[in-house]
Amino acid sequence: MQQANRLRPFFENITFDRDDNELILNFGPQHPSAHGQLRLMLHLQQEQITKAHPDIGYLHRGMEKMAENMIYNEFMPTTDRMDYIASSSNNYGFALAVEKLIGLEVPRRAKVIRMMLLETNRLMSHLFWLATTALDIGAMTVFLFAFREREYLMDLIEDYCGARLTHAAVRIGGVPLDLPDNFIADLRKFLDKLPENIKDYEDLLDSNRIWKMRMENVGVISKEMALSWGCSGVMLRASGVEWDIRKEEPYELYDEVEFSVPVSDKGDNYARYKLYMAEMRESAKILYQVLDMYADTTPELMAHAPQYISAPKIDIMTQNYSLMQHFVLVTQGMRPPVGEVYVATESPKGELGYYINSQGGAYPYRLKLRAPSFWHTGILTDLLPGHYIPDVVSIIGTTNIVFGEVDR
Amino acid sequence: MRSYTPKDDVQKKPYYTDRYWVAPQVAKTDVSEDAVFASDLEAIKSKFEVLDAYIQVGQMVVVINAHDNYGVIELLKNELEYNQLSELSAIDWLSSEGKFEIFYQMLSMSKRKRIRVKCKISEKESIQSVEKLFRSADWSEREMYDMFGVVINNHPYMKRILMPDDWEGFPLRKSYPLQGDEFAQWYEVDRIFGKEARDIIGPENRDSARVDRYDTERFARLGHEVPRGADISQGEPDTPLVYQESEGVFMIQKFDAEKSVVISDRDR
Numbered sequence: 001m002q003q004a005n006r007l008r009p010f011f012e013n014i015t016f017d018r019d020d021n022e023l024i025l026n027f028g029p030q031h032p033s034a035h036g037q038l039r040l041m042l043h044l045q046q047e048q049i050t051k052a053h054p055d056i057g058y059l060h061r062g063m064e065k066m067a068e069n070m071i072y073n074e075f076m077p078t079t080d081r082m083d084y085i086a087s088s089s090n091n092y093g094f095a096l097a098v099e100k101l102i103g104l105e106v107p108r109r110a111k112v113i114r115m116m117l118l119e120t121n122r123l124m125s126h127l128f129w130l131a132t133t134a135l136d137i138g139a140m141t142v143f144l145f146a147f148r149e150r151e152y153l154m155d156l157i158e159d160y161c162g163a164r165l166t167h168a169a170v171r172i173g174g175v176p177l178d179l180p181d182n183f184i185a186d187l188r189k190f191l192d193k194l195p196e197n198i199k200d201y202e203d204l205l206d207s208n209r210i211w212k213m214r215m216e217n218v219g220v221i222s223k224e225m226a227l228s229w230g231c232s233g234v235m236l237r238a239s240g241v242e243w244d245i246r247k248e249e250p251y252e253l254y255d256e257v258e259f260s261v262p263v264s265d266k267g268d269n270y271a272r273y274k275l276y277m278a279e280m281r282e283s284a285k286i287l288y289q290v291l292d293m294y295a296d297t298t299p300e301l302m303a304h305a306p307q308y309i310s311a312p313k314i315d316i317m318t319q320n321y322s323l324m325q326h327f328v329l330v331t332q333g334m335r336p337p338v339g340e341v342y343v344a345t346e347s348p349k350g351e352l353g354y355y356i357n358s359q360g361g362a363y364p365y366r367l368k369l370r371a372p373s374f375w376h377t378g379i380l381t382d383l384l385p386g387h388y389i390p391d392v393v394s395i396i397g398t399t400n401i402v403f404g405e406v407d408r
Numbered sequence: 409m410r411s412y413t414p415k416d417d418v419q420k421k422p423y424y425t426d427r428y429w430v431a432p433q434v435a436k437t438d439v440s441e442d443a444v445f446a447s448d449l450e451a452i453k454s455k456f457e458v459l460d461a462y463i464q465v466g467q468m469v470v471v472i473n474a475h476d477n478y479g480v481i482e483l484l485k486n487e488l489e490y491n492q493l494s495e496l497s498a499i500d501w502l503s504s505e506g507k508f509e510i511f512y513q514m515l516s517m518s519k520r521k522r523i524r525v526k527c528k529i530s531e532k533e534s535i536q537s538v539e540k541l542f543r544s545a546d547w548s549e550r551e552m553y554d555m556f557g558v559v560i561n562n563h564p565y566m567k568r569i570l571m572p573d574d575w576e577g578f579p580l581r582k583s584y585p586l587q588g589d590e591f592a593q594w595y596e597v598d599r600i601f602g603k604e605a606r607d608i609i610g611p612e613n614r615d616s617a618r619v620d621r622y623d624t625e626r627f628a629r630l631g632h633e634v635p636r637g638a639d640i641s642q643g644e645p646d647t648p649l650v651y652q653e654s655e656g657v658f659m660i661q662k663f664d665a666e667k668s669v670v671i672s673d674r675d676r
């Protein structure tokens with residue numbers, strides 16, 4: 001018997017002397033189409049999958065453990081590393097959870113800026129999804145097109161917060177910065193061109209024979225299965241459940257903007273693809289409305305709650321008491337009230353929830369990250385059997401999983 | 409005097425708390441204030457014992473006995489239209505009361521309500537799996553077992569999910585240190601090179617921020633460069649700084665503000 005863990009060749013992919021024709025194939029964890037460190041153990045009959053065991057944990061960093069050893073503001077940059085394709089939405093989910101715990105109301109301009117960040121992040125995430133999935137299926141052009149647009153958005157985000165991937169652009173109680181000059185004009189310029197760009201992608205893919213063959217009627221998730229597996233976001237809506245947290249449990253300014261929630265009842269890869277495209281259009285619609293809201297807001301960016309939130313910098317630099325409070329909040333951290341809260345937001349991937357149990361200390365007693373991709377990976381156990389090997393790639397593609405979020 | 413750290417809770421603690429500090433509470437309201445929650449609670453109460461129930465931050469919290477967990481979740485799913493189990497996990501209260509608290513976070517899409525069912529079990533007790541009701545519990549329960557060591561009955565595939573299968577210890581327990589325990593320190597050495605290589609390789613450094621000033625193999629300090637592997641424990645030679653562009657390296661030039669161009673248009 002060989003030992004798997006020594007640095008010697010170990011043929012775990014090949015099982016010798018089997019009576020049946022079953023082959024066990026190790027898909028990943030370094031497979032380029034696995035979108036990260038996903039290992040799938042596939043039991044095969046010829047090319048057909050009979051059993052699938054997703055194996056995760058290769059990117060496990062113990063974020064929940066880290067959260068228990070960090071003050072609340074310290075944890076904010078760590079949330080970036082969950083869904084690193086759209087980090088502001090993670091920041092936002094955490095900030096919202098802590099604000100609900102404290103009972104803070106955020107100034108309107110901060111809300112407007114947060115809305116802009118959330119929706120640009122959604123666009124970035126969907127563009128990235130389109131690019132990588134199309135690349136997996138073999139559509140190189142779409143990859144280049146979508147990355148071009150994503151690059152523009154990343155530049156915009158960089159203008160706002162200085163970072164391109166790990167934004168940390170939201171603070172508990174508001175946002176740290178006002179919009180830079182030209183941000184609104186630049187974003188508007190992007191949005192004006194976006195329908196044209198989306199049409200380009202759709203022209204390339206919608207009736208593309210290969211794309212349709214790989215997507216249509218592949219990876220069909222029934223409504224019951226999607227609900228039972230805790231799917232959310234596009235994975236749920238493609239299976240005929242009309243549930244968008246932005247619409248049903250509105251947070252920020254989502255009850256003031258008009259947008260529709262695209263739903264499909266097909267449940268296959270193609271339906272999910274169409275929903276992503278439709279959602280990008282809806283995001284653009286929301287962004288237009290939010291851009292118009294910006295002008296009517298007063299310049300406050302952070303909530304006023306001296307016990308929890310540092311005063312504006314001008315106060316810290318001029319008033320002794322604000323400086324003292326700032327010092328205590330930075331060195332010891334804020335202490336939210338005793339209680340627990342679960343707050344769900346609609347991140348680009350689905351329902352991103354933060355459960356925080358606070359015992360009145362500067363460190364959360366327990367913080368549970370409910371990341372949508374975790375269950376979207378789990379569903380592969382039930383979804384893959386019956387499919388063929390090439391379908392694995394397209395199914396993983398349309399589940400839109402990000403491993404920073406799966407393993408946390 | 410050496411500071412005392414309780415063994416059952418080694419997580420970070422605030423170094424100073426005012427002696428008169430009283431932590432405020434998040435308001436708990438009575439369930440009767442919300443008609444939907446009140447009727448749900450009545451339905452649960454008619455069949456199971458409810459230890460406590462209240463509304464906090466817009467969600468109802470129901471505390472039940474641990475042996476009722478399957479029944480309550482089944483009732484919520486089949487009769488009260490809570491059609492999704494969004495989250496399931498544990499909280500470690502071993503240090504204070506010797507128990508795990510397990511919570512089930514559920515969502516009803518038709519009622520637009522969220523409810524949290526909680527129960528407590530002691531360390532040696534196990535709990536019934538709800539995987540038959542919600543497939544999502546399959547992975548969450550595995551994660552709960554992996555992180556806390558809460559044993560689940562009737563689970564189809566009770567294995568670790570995030571940590572390696574042969575891991576020892578349960579990382580999210582309060583008694584588990586943030587940097588990992590001794591087992592974690594030797595894990596990779598033991599698995600890859602074998603126990604006999606422990607003396608040669610040494611324990612894994614699990615403090616990601618550690619810098620060894622005298623280790624010139626793995627650490628360099630900008631502006632104080634010395635040859636790799638040099639012994640600088642007895643003092644070090646002063647190396648003058650040489651920038652590569654001053655020696656005329658191909659393609660590399662010194663920055664010249666006069667010649668540089670600022671691109672202001674995004675459509676470059």
